[in-house]
Amino acid sequence: RKEVEQDPGPFNVPEGATVAFNCTYSNSASQSFFWYRQDCRKEPKLLMSVYSSGNEDGRFTAQLNRASQYISLLIRDSKLSDSATYLCVVNGLLNDMRFGAGTRLTVKP
Amino acid sequence: EPEVTQTPSHQVTQMGQEVILRCVPISNHLYFYWYRQILGQKVEFLVSFYNNEISEKSEIFDDQFSVERPDGSNFTLKIRSTKLEDSAMYFCASSDGVAGGDTQYFGPGTRLTVL
Numbered sequence: 157r158k159e160v161e162q163d164p165g166p167f168n169v170p171e172g173a174t175v176a177f178n179c180t181y182s183n184s185a186s187q188s189f190f191w192y193r194q195d196c197r198k199e200p201k202l203l204m205s206v207y208s209s210g211n212e213d214g215r216f217t218a219q220l221n222r223a224s225q226y227i228s229l230l231i232r233d234s235k236l237s238d239s240a241t242y243l244c245v246v247n248g249l250l251n252d253m254r255f256g257a258g259t260r261l262t263v264k265p
Numbered sequence: 266e267p268e269v270t271q272t273p274s275h276q277v278t279q280m281g282q283e284v285i286l287r288c289v290p291i292s293n294h295l296y297f298y299w300y301r302q303i304l305g306q307k308v309e310f311l312v313s314f315y316n317n318e319i320s321e322k323s324e325i326f327d328d329q330f331s332v333e334r335p336d337g338s339n340f341t342l343k344i345r346s347t348k349l350e351d352s353a354m355y356f357c358a359s360s361d362g363v364a365g366g367d368t369q370y371f372g373p374g375t376r377l378t379v380l
Binding site: 201 | 296298300306307308309310313320321323354356360367368369370371372373374
């Protein structure tokens with residue numbers, strides 16, 4: 157089983173759509189969880205941390221279910237600028253981050 | 266806003282040559298990392314570094330790799346004898362070491378091409 161597994165995508169959605177990404181992780185000892193976005197040939201940039209209580213940042217909502225080892229990201233009212241690859245990231249005890257393969261999102265006019 | 270910087274942006278080398286990739290982490294950060302991303306593949310953890318020693322390394326980080334903090338600002342990754350399969354984007358990252366939910370900030374990367 158892969159350490160971090162994401163929906164393979166790609167997701168092609170119209171502007172204004174709501175889109176949800178799912179992620180599962182295999183190591184139950186994982187300590188912290190993040191969503192990063194990566195634009196083509198650029199570095200990963202932090203989108204948001206993910207907490208068990210769920211957290212929201214504007215149009216973005218992240219959820220974590222430790223019992224199911226499942227992480228999600230919801231994007232509401234998607235914009236053209238949301239087009240990117242979304243990376244699910246799980247951090248171990250020694251800050252050795254493990255990345256999912258990413259899900260590519262294209263938002264079309 | 267402080268940021269991680271990396272040099273060079275692109276390095277081309279011949280197979281078997283040594284390369285040194287350089288990074289300047291964010292100034293008050295205590296933890297430093299190297300990751301690589303082969304074209305079209307996922308980002309892979311190589312090594313983490315704290316207090317002048319390696320704290321964790323992956324199975325990829327074998328004897329041909331080494332890291333160093335030669336002074337108070339730079340953090341380097343050395344690949345001793347490059348192979349074709351070392352061609353990748355190498356990202357440096359740093360974090361401030363706050364426990365629980367520690368966030369890593371990435372540099373823009375060095376694209377290494379081994380011919």
